[in-house]
Amino acid sequence: MKKVFLRGVLALTLTFGFSACMGREKNISVIAREKGSGTREAFDKVITDGNGNFLEMKDENGKKAYKTTLEAIEKYTTGDVKTSVGNDKNAIGYVSLGALDDTVKVVTVNGVAPNKERVLDGSYAIQRPFVIMTNATVTLTPRAADFLNYLQSAEMQSHAESAEVGCIYLSDPEKRAREGDAPVEVAQWANLDSLPDGEKIKISGSSSMEKLAKAAMKGYAAAYGVDGSKIFSEDYQGSSVGLKDAENDTSGNVIALSSTAQTSTKIKCFNVCLDAVAVVVNQANTLVSDLTIGQLYDIYSGKIKKFSELA
Amino acid sequence: MTNTKVKEKIGRSAFTAAAILCIIAVVAIFAFLIVKSVPAFGKIGILQFMFGDNWSPDRLDSYESPLSGYYGIFTMIVGTVAATVGALLIGGVIGYFTAVFLVFFCPEKLKRVLASVINLLAGIPSVVYGFFGVVFLLPLLALFAPNNGTGLLATSIILGVMILPTVVSLSRTSLEAVPRAYYEGAVALGATHTQAVFKTVVPAARSGITASLVLGIGRALGETMAVVMVAGNSPAYPHSLFNSFRVLTANIVMEMGYAGEVQEGALVATGVVLLFFIFLVNVVFGAVSNRAVKTSAKPKKERKTSLAGVRIREFFGNIAYKLKAPYIGRAAAIVAGCFTGLALLFVVGFIFVKGVPHLIGNGYLVFGKFEFGGSRITIFPAIVTTLMTVALSLLIAVPIGVMTAIFLNEYARKGNVFVRIVRGAIDVLSGVPSIVYGLFGMITFVKLFGGSSSILSGSLTVSIMLLPTIVRSTEESLKSVADSLREGSLALGAGKMRTIFKVVLPSALSGILSAILLSMGRVVSESAPFLYTMGSVISATPHSYTDSGATLAVALYRLAGEGWHINEAYATAVVLIVLVLALNLLAEWVAARLNKKLTGDKK
Amino acid sequence: MKKVKEELPFGQTISVKGANLWYGDFHALKNIDIEIPERAVTAFIGPSGCGKSTFLKCFNRMNDLVAGCKITGKFMIGDVDIYGKTDVNELRKNVGMVFQKPNPFPMSVYENIAYGPRTFGIRKREQLDRIVEESLRGAAMWDELKDRLGKSALGLSGGQQQRLCIARALAVKPKIILMDEPTSALDPISTGKIEELCDELKTSTTIVIVTHNMQQATRISDKTGFFLLGELVEYGDTEDIFSDPKDERTERYITGRFG
Structure with a gap:
C-alpha cells in the first residue's frame, strides 16, 4: 500500500514539473565566441549601451571587465556558432560575413544590412x-x-x-x-x-x-x-x-x-x-529581424532574457 | 664469469636509471607547476585567486605592472564540485546498485554479457561521450529545460555514465571478495537472499565500495573533454541545473592557447588547485578508511556509543524495516543493472546507427589522401597520426615502465627510502589530470622543440601519462610470479639478469602485455594532452615526427565542434570506438591466452 | 658467444668450521662444525625451526638472498672457501639444490632441463639433446617423458615435477646436491622413487638431505646430523645415531619424546 502511494506521488510530481516546463517561453540562448577570438573582440568592442559600457572594456580602475552575460555559451569556431544557432530557435550569435549561408537568418543592425557597400561606407558599424x-x-x-x-x-x-x-x-x-x-x-x-x-x-x-x-x-x-x-x-x-x-x-x-x-x-x-560581423538568429525566429546596438548590448549582457521583452 | 658480472652490472644500472627517470618526470612536472604557479599566486593573491568569483583575464597582463584582469576561480571550484557531486549521485549510486545487481541478482548468462558491456563502457573515449552529449542528450534535455539543455544536469549525466565502469568494477571486486561465510551465516539464520545480501554482505564490502567511489571522484575531477562539450563554459556559478558554467579543467583547456604571461600562470595555478583537490580526496579517504578499520578492530567495550546515537540508529532501523528496505534495494539494483546495460548500448548504438551509413561506401573518408583546400574530409591523416603517436609513446613508456617495475620488485630492498620515493612518485603521476599534462607538454616540450606543435611533443607528453599504469601493472605481474621460481633459477647457477629475463618476465608476460594494450587504448582515446602539443587541424598525412597533426580523438573533437561535417564526425566516432574496443578485447584475449599457456598443456 | 668454462676445482666434500648465522638479531646457527663426506648421503634431522634448512642453504649461498642475514665461519667445499672470492654462480653450478615444493619453470620439459646448461654456454642442439636425455635417465624419467619433451612442465603430477627438478639440477653435472625436504609434499610412491634415486646418485654425487622423516633418514643416509635450536647436537654414522645416540637430547628426539 505504502509503495503504491509513494509511486503515485512520484509520478504526479514528474508530470507536473514536466508540463510546467514545456509551455514556457525559453530564455534567449546567447551564443558568444571564446575570449581569444578576434570575432568576439571585434563584436565586444563595438556593442555598447550608449553610456560608455562596452561588452569588453576597462572599468574605472583600469581593470578588465567582460560584460557578456554569464549565461552565455561560448563556442570555439564560426562553424560551431552557426550550428548552434541553426539548431536552436531561441539562439542568437555572431559570425563573420563571409560565413553566412542559409542555415541562419541575418539580423540588420540599426536598420543596416551587412553588405559590401554599407561596410565600406561605415554605416554597418560592426566591422573589423x-x-x-x-x-x-x-x-x-x-x-x-x-x-x-x-x-x-x-x-x-x-x-x-x-x-x-x-x-x-x-x-x-x-x-x-x-x-x-x-x-x-x-x-x-x-x-x-x-x-x-x-x-x-x-x-x-x-x-x-x-x-x-x-x-x-x-x-x-x-x-x-x-x-x-x-x-x-x-x-x-x-x-x-x-x-x-x-x-x-x-x-x-x-x-x-x-x-x-x-x-x-x-x-x-x-x-x-x-x-563584417553579422548577427544571426535561427531561421524560424519571427520575433527578430532588426536590432539596435543598444538592444544587442542588453541581450548580450543578460538584461533582456527573452525575445518577447524587446519592446 | 666476468661476462655475467658485467651483464649484471649493466642490467642493474639500467633498471636503476629507469627508476630515476620516473622520479625526474615527477620532479619535472612538480617543478613546472610550482615555478609557473607560485608567481601567479603571489601576484594575484592566493585568497583572491581561490575565492574571487570574477574571471576576466587580460592577455596583456605581466608580472611587472599592475594587473588589469581579474583572476578568481571560485565559480569554477563550485562548478567542479557541483559536477562531481552530480556525477557521484548518478554514477556512484547507479554504479553501486549495478554492482550489487551484477554479483547477487543477475542471472548467470546475463552476467558475463553485462560485465563485458561495462568494461567496454570504460574504453569509450571521453570525446565520444561529449559528442553523444551534444547530439543526443542536449536536444533531449532542451525539451524541458529553460535553455538549450546545456548545464549542470547534462554534465552530471555524462560524467555519471563515464564513472560507472570504475565504480562498478571496483565495487564488484569488493563484493565478490566478501567471505561466503557471511552470507551463509545470515541465510542459515533464516534471512532471505535479499536480506542477507543487503544486511551482511554489502556492509562488509563497505571499504571497497567507498574506494570505488573515491576513484570515481578522481576520474570526474580530472575529466575535461566531455564536460567542455556540454557545460557551456561560461565562468559562472552553476546556480541551476540548466545554466552555462565552467569547471576547472575546462578553464585550462579553453584559454591555454593564447594565454599571456600572468594568465598562463593562473591557468597552471588552476591545475595546482585541481591537483590539490584530488590529493585531498585521497587523504580524506585514507583517513576515513583507516578510522573505520581501527574502530572495527577495537574491542567492543572501547567503542564509544552514545545513547542518543543508539536511539537514532534504532529509529532509522525501524523505518528501514517497515519499508522493507532490502527489497527496495533489490528493485534499485535491478533497475540500475538495466540502466547501465542500456546506457552503453544506447551510446554506442546511437553513434553507430548515425555513423556507419557514412562510413560504408565512403572510402575516401578513411583512406583518402588529403586535398589541400579541398572540401571533403578524410581522417586518414588522423589515423596515421594516431599510429605514429602510439608507436613512439609506447616505445618510450614501456621500456622505462617495465624496467622501473623490475627495479622496484627485483632489485630494491623493501622499505628502502629510494624505493618509497619512486613508488610515491608513480602514485603522484597517476593522479595528475590529463589536461595538466597537456599544459606541461605545451610549456616544456613544445617550447623546447621550436615553439610549434609536433607529434613528437604530443608523444612525449602522453608517454609520461602512461608510466604509472605500466609500472603498476608490471609490478603486480612480477609480484604474482612465485619466488620459488626465482630461487630455482638462481640455485642452478643463473645470474639475476638471466633469471629475470628467462624465467620471471615470461611468466609475467600476460600482465605486461595487457598493460601495454590498455596503454595503447589510452593513447588513442585521449585528447586533452594533444590539443596544444600536437595540433588540432586535420591536414596532410604527417611525414615525420616534427610535423603537427591531429589524432582521431582530437579530430573528432574538432569535427564535432565545427558543425559543418557532422556526418563525418559520426563516422569518425565509429572508427574511434571500434579501434579502442578492439584494443581492449585484444588485451583480454592475450591475457587469457598466455595464462592458459603457462598453466596448461600447450606447446 | 659464451665459452664453456673449464671445471673449477670444487671438490665433493664439505667442511665447515665455526659457522654462525644471524637473521637480524636472531642467532639462528650457533658454532657449527661438520665434515660431510664425498659420494655419500648425509641427512640433517631435527624439529622444525632448528636451522637445518638454513644451514643447508649456506652451502650454495642461497642465504645471500635474504636481507639482513649475516654469516661467519669457514665453509670449504673441497679446497675452495665458498665465502671467499668465489663466483657464486659457478658455486651453484657445482652445488645443486632441490626444493621442498617442486618449482618447474613454466616452460616445456626440455626447456626446463636445458636451462642450466644453456646458462653455462652450451648452445648446440645435439649437445643439449644429449644432456637432456642423460639427466632424465639419471632421474629415472626418460621413458616416462621422452614422448612429451615439448609439453609444459606444469602439466606433470607433483611427484613427476619434483623428479623433473632433480633432473634439472643434474643437468649441470653438480658435484653436490642439496635436498631440502624433497619428499614432504609427495605421495608415498613418488617418495619411494626419489629415495631410490638418491641411492643411485650417491655413487657419483655427494648428497645432503634435510628431512623431517626419521625413517627416511634411516632408509637412505649414511651419516646423520641432529640439529636442535641452531646447534648441531650430534653427528655420526646413521646406524650409530639411531641405535646408540650419545647425547640425551638426540635420544629423546629419536624416541619421539618431542618433535
Whole structure:
C-alpha cells in the first residue's frame, strides 16, 4: 500500500514539473565566441549601451571587465556558432560575413544590412579588418617572405571577393595600414622560377579567416605547381593564438591571421580586407529581424532574457 | 664469469636509471607547476585567486605592472564540485546498485554479457561521450529545460555514465571478495537472499565500495573533454541545473592557447588547485578508511556509543524495516543493472546507427589522401597520426615502465627510502589530470622543440601519462610470479639478469602485455594532452615526427565542434570506438591466452 | 658467444668450521662444525625451526638472498672457501639444490632441463639433446617423458615435477646436491622413487638431505646430523645415531619424546 502511494506521488510530481516546463517561453540562448577570438573582440568592442559600457572594456580602475552575460555559451569556431544557432530557435550569435549561408537568418543592425557597400561606407558599424601579421624583428625565410609578398599583392583581390570568402578587399594604402603606421601599398608579385627555400610556413590564427587563408594558400601553391600541404601547416585556434605565435616566432616562418585590429608592437601587420560581423538568429525566429546596438548590448549582457521583452 | 658480472652490472644500472627517470618526470612536472604557479599566486593573491568569483583575464597582463584582469576561480571550484557531486549521485549510486545487481541478482548468462558491456563502457573515449552529449542528450534535455539543455544536469549525466565502469568494477571486486561465510551465516539464520545480501554482505564490502567511489571522484575531477562539450563554459556559478558554467579543467583547456604571461600562470595555478583537490580526496579517504578499520578492530567495550546515537540508529532501523528496505534495494539494483546495460548500448548504438551509413561506401573518408583546400574530409591523416603517436609513446613508456617495475620488485630492498620515493612518485603521476599534462607538454616540450606543435611533443607528453599504469601493472605481474621460481633459477647457477629475463618476465608476460594494450587504448582515446602539443587541424598525412597533426580523438573533437561535417564526425566516432574496443578485447584475449599457456598443456 | 668454462676445482666434500648465522638479531646457527663426506648421503634431522634448512642453504649461498642475514665461519667445499672470492654462480653450478615444493619453470620439459646448461654456454642442439636425455635417465624419467619433451612442465603430477627438478639440477653435472625436504609434499610412491634415486646418485654425487622423516633418514643416509635450536647436537654414522645416540637430547628426539 505504502509503495503504491509513494509511486503515485512520484509520478504526479514528474508530470507536473514536466508540463510546467514545456509551455514556457525559453530564455534567449546567447551564443558568444571564446575570449581569444578576434570575432568576439571585434563584436565586444563595438556593442555598447550608449553610456560608455562596452561588452569588453576597462572599468574605472583600469581593470578588465567582460560584460557578456554569464549565461552565455561560448563556442570555439564560426562553424560551431552557426550550428548552434541553426539548431536552436531561441539562439542568437555572431559570425563573420563571409560565413553566412542559409542555415541562419541575418539580423540588420540599426536598420543596416551587412553588405559590401554599407561596410565600406561605415554605416554597418560592426566591422573589423582582416589582419596579416608577422614578427616585427625576425627575418622571414625566403619562402615566407615570398608568400607574404603574395599576400600583399593584388592577387588577394580575387580571393577576398570570391563568393566563397565574401569579404571586402582593401586597396587604399591608408586603409591597409594599422592606425598610426605608415601606409601599405599593394605589392607587385609574380612567381619566381622555383619555390623559395625555407621550412614549412606556419599559418596560425583566426578561424574566421580560414577560408581566405585557404584560398590564398591554394593560389600560391598552384602558381608554383606544388602541393600546398608541402608548403604550409595551418592551425586556426583564434586570433589571439595567432598573435602569440607571431610574437614568439624565432625562425621566421610564422604568418598569422587576426580578425581584429592588434596594437602589439612585437608584430608588423597590414589589413588585407574588411569583414563584417553579422548577427544571426535561427531561421524560424519571427520575433527578430532588426536590432539596435543598444538592444544587442542588453541581450548580450543578460538584461533582456527573452525575445518577447524587446519592446 | 666476468661476462655475467658485467651483464649484471649493466642490467642493474639500467633498471636503476629507469627508476630515476620516473622520479625526474615527477620532479619535472612538480617543478613546472610550482615555478609557473607560485608567481601567479603571489601576484594575484592566493585568497583572491581561490575565492574571487570574477574571471576576466587580460592577455596583456605581466608580472611587472599592475594587473588589469581579474583572476578568481571560485565559480569554477563550485562548478567542479557541483559536477562531481552530480556525477557521484548518478554514477556512484547507479554504479553501486549495478554492482550489487551484477554479483547477487543477475542471472548467470546475463552476467558475463553485462560485465563485458561495462568494461567496454570504460574504453569509450571521453570525446565520444561529449559528442553523444551534444547530439543526443542536449536536444533531449532542451525539451524541458529553460535553455538549450546545456548545464549542470547534462554534465552530471555524462560524467555519471563515464564513472560507472570504475565504480562498478571496483565495487564488484569488493563484493565478490566478501567471505561466503557471511552470507551463509545470515541465510542459515533464516534471512532471505535479499536480506542477507543487503544486511551482511554489502556492509562488509563497505571499504571497497567507498574506494570505488573515491576513484570515481578522481576520474570526474580530472575529466575535461566531455564536460567542455556540454557545460557551456561560461565562468559562472552553476546556480541551476540548466545554466552555462565552467569547471576547472575546462578553464585550462579553453584559454591555454593564447594565454599571456600572468594568465598562463593562473591557468597552471588552476591545475595546482585541481591537483590539490584530488590529493585531498585521497587523504580524506585514507583517513576515513583507516578510522573505520581501527574502530572495527577495537574491542567492543572501547567503542564509544552514545545513547542518543543508539536511539537514532534504532529509529532509522525501524523505518528501514517497515519499508522493507532490502527489497527496495533489490528493485534499485535491478533497475540500475538495466540502466547501465542500456546506457552503453544506447551510446554506442546511437553513434553507430548515425555513423556507419557514412562510413560504408565512403572510402575516401578513411583512406583518402588529403586535398589541400579541398572540401571533403578524410581522417586518414588522423589515423596515421594516431599510429605514429602510439608507436613512439609506447616505445618510450614501456621500456622505462617495465624496467622501473623490475627495479622496484627485483632489485630494491623493501622499505628502502629510494624505493618509497619512486613508488610515491608513480602514485603522484597517476593522479595528475590529463589536461595538466597537456599544459606541461605545451610549456616544456613544445617550447623546447621550436615553439610549434609536433607529434613528437604530443608523444612525449602522453608517454609520461602512461608510466604509472605500466609500472603498476608490471609490478603486480612480477609480484604474482612465485619466488620459488626465482630461487630455482638462481640455485642452478643463473645470474639475476638471466633469471629475470628467462624465467620471471615470461611468466609475467600476460600482465605486461595487457598493460601495454590498455596503454595503447589510452593513447588513442585521449585528447586533452594533444590539443596544444600536437595540433588540432586535420591536414596532410604527417611525414615525420616534427610535423603537427591531429589524432582521431582530437579530430573528432574538432569535427564535432565545427558543425559543418557532422556526418563525418559520426563516422569518425565509429572508427574511434571500434579501434579502442578492439584494443581492449585484444588485451583480454592475450591475457587469457598466455595464462592458459603457462598453466596448461600447450606447446 | 659464451665459452664453456673449464671445471673449477670444487671438490665433493664439505667442511665447515665455526659457522654462525644471524637473521637480524636472531642467532639462528650457533658454532657449527661438520665434515660431510664425498659420494655419500648425509641427512640433517631435527624439529622444525632448528636451522637445518638454513644451514643447508649456506652451502650454495642461497642465504645471500635474504636481507639482513649475516654469516661467519669457514665453509670449504673441497679446497675452495665458498665465502671467499668465489663466483657464486659457478658455486651453484657445482652445488645443486632441490626444493621442498617442486618449482618447474613454466616452460616445456626440455626447456626446463636445458636451462642450466644453456646458462653455462652450451648452445648446440645435439649437445643439449644429449644432456637432456642423460639427466632424465639419471632421474629415472626418460621413458616416462621422452614422448612429451615439448609439453609444459606444469602439466606433470607433483611427484613427476619434483623428479623433473632433480633432473634439472643434474643437468649441470653438480658435484653436490642439496635436498631440502624433497619428499614432504609427495605421495608415498613418488617418495619411494626419489629415495631410490638418491641411492643411485650417491655413487657419483655427494648428497645432503634435510628431512623431517626419521625413517627416511634411516632408509637412505649414511651419516646423520641432529640439529636442535641452531646447534648441531650430534653427528655420526646413521646406524650409530639411531641405535646408540650419545647425547640425551638426540635420544629423546629419536624416541619421539618431542618433535
